[in-house]
Amino acid sequence: LAKTTQPISMDSYEGQEVNITCSHNNIATNDYITWYQQFPSQGPRFIIQGYKTKVTNEVASLFIPADRKSSTLSLPRVSLSDTAVYYCLVGDPVNTNAGKSTFGDGTTLTVKP
Amino acid sequence: DGGITQSPKYLFRKEGQNVTLSCEQNLNHDAMYWYRQDPGQGLRLIYYSQIVNDFQKGDIAEGYSVSREKKESFPLTVTSAQKNPTAFYLCASLRPTDYGYTFGSGTRLTVV
Numbered sequence: 258l259a260k261t262t263q264p265i266s267m268d269s270y271e272g273q274e275v276n277i278t279c280s281h282n283n284i285a286t287n288d289y290i291t292w293y294q295q296f297p298s299q300g301p302r303f304i305i306q307g308y309k310t311k312v313t314n315e316v317a318s319l320f321i322p323a324d325r326k327s328s329t330l331s332l333p334r335v336s337l338s339d340t341a342v343y344y345c346l347v348g349d350p351v352n353t354n355a356g357k358s359t360f361g362d363g364t365t366l367t368v369k370p
Numbered sequence: 371d372g373g374i375t376q377s378p379k380y381l382f383r384k385e386g387q388n389v390t391l392s393c394e395q396n397l398n399h400d401a402m403y404w405y406r407q408d409p410g411q412g413l414r415l416i417y418y419s420q421i422v423n424d425f426q427k428g429d430i431a432e433g434y435s436v437s438r439e440k441k442e443s444f445p446l447t448v449t450s451a452q453k454n455p456t457a458f459y460l461c462a463s464l465r466p467t468d469y470g471y472t473f474g475s476g477t478r479l480t481v482v
Binding site: 289291293298299300301302303306344348350353354355356359360361362363 | 374401403405410411412413414415418420426428458460461462464468469470471472473474475476478
């Protein structure tokens with residue numbers, strides 16, 4: 258099972274682009290990469306998912322290099338409301354179904370005025 | 371709107387008591403999960419159920435019990451055998467389309 262490593266915390270200012278990188282050196286062929294956002298006293302919320310190259314949706318982009326040993330969540334023009342903990346999960350559908358896609362400690366992003 | 375409903379939002383338990391946390395979903399998802407989150411930490415899996423009438427232990431199942439009699443419901447009982455139950459408990463289901471989790475808003479349990 259792929260182990261993930263993220264920075265513990267990051268600071269940014271309103272309007273800046275924020276990039277959070279997750280390392281997953283032993284990612285398997287069938288693994289997908291999924292990012293979640295969690296606000297205090299709430300459940301995590303699915304942000305974006307990808308397998309390779311680049312994925313973009315209305316809130317974020319996910320960049321995955323060819324070797325897939327890392328991934329970068331990019332948040333454009335952050336606001337104060339983006340202050341949250343961000344988790345990177347790696348897993349295939351079978352292991353995810355069996356609860357084996359484990360959440361690490363995440364990255365606490367603090368956006369300042 | 372479809373989603374996961376957890377109740378109560380806050381729960382206080384006296385030592386030695388069992389308490390049951392409710393989790394209901396109207397998403398028609400087969401798989402459901404219970405996680406525990408301690409301050410400043412990630413989520414740890416307590417129990418999961420991939421189908422009705424079946425469930426499996428997660429990484430920290432000791433002192434907890436679950437049932438899955440209906441697809442929509444996956445209640446968690448925190449028993450007196452759980453020595454440190456004060457935590458934030460999260461229930462989730464798994465979307466079969468993209469295997470992403472949908473979480474409830476959580477129950478904060480405090481032992482008094």
